[in-house]
Amino acid sequence: MNYFPDEVIEHVFDFVTSHKDRHSISLVCKSWFKIERYSRQNVFIGNCYAINPERLLRRFPCFKSLTLKGKPHFADFNLVPHGWGGFVQPWIEALARSRVGLEELRLKRMVVTDESLELLSRSFVNFKSLVLVSCEGFSTDGLASIASNCRHLQDLDLQENEIDDHRGQWLSCFPETYTSLVTLNFACLEGETNLVALERLVARSPNLRSLKLNRAVPLDALARLMACAPQIVDLGVGSYEDEQDSESCLKLQAAIRKCTSLRSLSGFLEAAPHCLSAFHPVCHNLTSLNLSYAAEIHGSHLIKLIEHCKKLQRIGDKGLEVVASTCKELQELRVFPTDLQGGGNTAVTEDGLVAISAGCPKLHSILYFCQQMTNAALITVAKNCPNFIRFRLCILEPHKPDHVTSQPLDEGFGAIVQACKNLKRLSVSGLLTDQVFLYIGMYATELEMLSIAFAGDTDKGMLYVLNGCKKMRKLEIRDSPFGDAALLADVNKYETMRSLWMSSCEVTLGGCKRLARKAPWLNVEIINENDNNRMEENGYEGRQKVDKLYLYRTVVGTRVDAPPFVWIL
């Protein structure tokens, strides 16, 4: 079968980088399996409990980059209690004991401690890149260890983590000899920042491409930083208050003008909007604009800013018609609600979505929060943009029907899944019956992730999805009337999926137990925060409804680090 020596095959494999493709390669024959194993550089583990570090190391002894994901997605919305799991410590310990030359660690929704970060910083000589997304459990002391010990660090990217800010001097822990910084993102830190240390660090980092500052970095500091780093590509502005000091503003404008490589802008956590004009000279080069935290920028300032941004590909903001008319290259859009209680004058409605779909034909990813929606609008959107890969629509009020016809939104979403043949991720909302799930099962053949909330009538809904969507990986359902019949209908389906989350549905403890018996290769977790003991004592426990169910396939059996409120069947 192999006409080439292993080295040649390995060289060919080097060009294959996607995880799916490498997985396919490894299935071809034993020889390819072996070659692929030893040459695999990047390992992606979507559920840290599906496998353990020992097996990872046995299969891939030479990897350099590891991506780990911990808690289920709904943990973002406070549905998973604190302490559920997702600890990175055992992984780092195991990797440190082995000889693996770890260079990159990317974690999402995991619990990271200062101890873990310290161990990480001391164990891997060539460690280059640390990316933490939505993690928690550590403080700036942990960052200090990373800064002090990782001589070759290039990326320190902290996205939306909950970090205990001890207002220490972690920035000054980078040695004076350290000059290899490429990415620095500490926007999520709440406390003060040592501006002097920051400026010196930026000044001695000629390779710095991405810099995202936190709230504590004011305008004049920003001006000095940008003067030191004109090569910057991605900038997150921290605090942009209107300083009466016009000299600072002039310096900033001058510095910005020199940043001809700037392509991406974000932040503006505290911003005086009329200062945005300083950025107008570079707007025409911007391909990404994230103003989702810039609550104070609205109206005319936003419009002026966007009008300058002809090349935008990614955007997260609130001024939609302007976006539609200006940003023809737009590929990704996220519209967040400013008034989370619903209502308010600046309501986002279906009109905005239709305008965007008409004006931005290259749009493939959208996250859209709005007050109301209609089937007609969704049908129009589906016709305008058949290229959606991710379509996430959240109508703020649960069960809200089409506000013109009072019908469920089944037809609208049906049009979306029918037209968008490459749809990989979908979130539905509003008033929905089983019919929408029939459409999803019939048409959404590429769908990998589906989020359902307050939708459906009977088990049929869930069954349509489980039977129809062959590529489903993550299914998360809350507050919908699906029960044991749907859960148990096709147990083997769950082996093809990464995980299933069901909360506030009609699933009973008896049903979950039956499922766990039928499928020993699944971890069936019941998360029960309240009344820890009631589930066992009650004589009718079989019919007791389960508040939160999280099940996932695993090759390493029941996890040992589950807290008392998690019951693994």
Place this chain on the structure above:
Amino acid sequence: MSPEEELQSNVSVASSTRNIVGVLKEHNYLGLSDCSSVGSSNLSGLADDDKATISLKATELTLGLPGSQSPARDTELNSLGPAKLDEKLFFPLLPSKDEICPSSQKNIASGNKRGFADTMDKVPVYTEKNWMFPEAVVATQSVIKKEVAQNIPKGKLSTTNNSSSPPAAKAQIVGWPPVRSYRKNTLATTCKNSDEVDGKPGSGPLFVKVSMDGAPYLRKVDLRSYTNYGELSAALEKMFTTFTLGQCGTSGATGKDVRNETKLKDLLNGKDYVLTYEDKDGDWMLVGDFSWEIFIGVCKKLKIMKGCDAIGLAAAPAPRAMEKSKMRA
């Protein structure tokens, strides 16, 4: 019913409703030829801008529910029993279903959930519905709407931590809307700053962590969903009651005046616990010294400490050593 009998009835169903199965085959929904694309060839017509073509195609494809075809088919299908029919037509290829099918069908037909048969009887005509003219189905859809309303799980409004939210606002549902609390908090802080300038009160939620000595896990509460200390204490009481030894009635505390700091202290002191908070400077203080409005402006974290541990806190900032030991506890 044994699997063989089921299979035979399946075959008879298939032959008598050949048109339906045939159409389904074309569109490959059942995966009979193990092809993942769903009716790709037949759907190419949808790319046309011809509305009539779209609606016609759509009609064909939405045959999804048996009995939803022309009336002629209704009688054939209904005579065989809708529940079983549905299962067989749509999910014939699931090998593991054979053992589960009978029970699941029973559940669907006669369980406490609204059976599929019920749906069919009341909503026969799905084909009339097409993409462009939703009003044609007003009559049937309104029936669905009513039934949907009945089926809304009770959990919708009861799964909330903030049970003592102000009555004027809508009941807060946990984790809804699905915005990360990190983002909610950040926007809330930013909004608060700008709103203060405009003169309006901040309206975003303000989540803070609440921990308790001896409790295995933290909770989060939205401070803006309460209007006074009494409401906060009642909510915390409910949340942490599992962990406290004694019970103390909350009826006295709720619904009282704004400045109820003493009531709050009494309540928690009765169980030998005090409520403390970490302010913006990182100092731990006893709750209750400031007015409610000021308090929510400065509070970053809450902690329910044992009374004896909190001695010396009073209104003065706690020494750092004590604070660290509390955090490690």
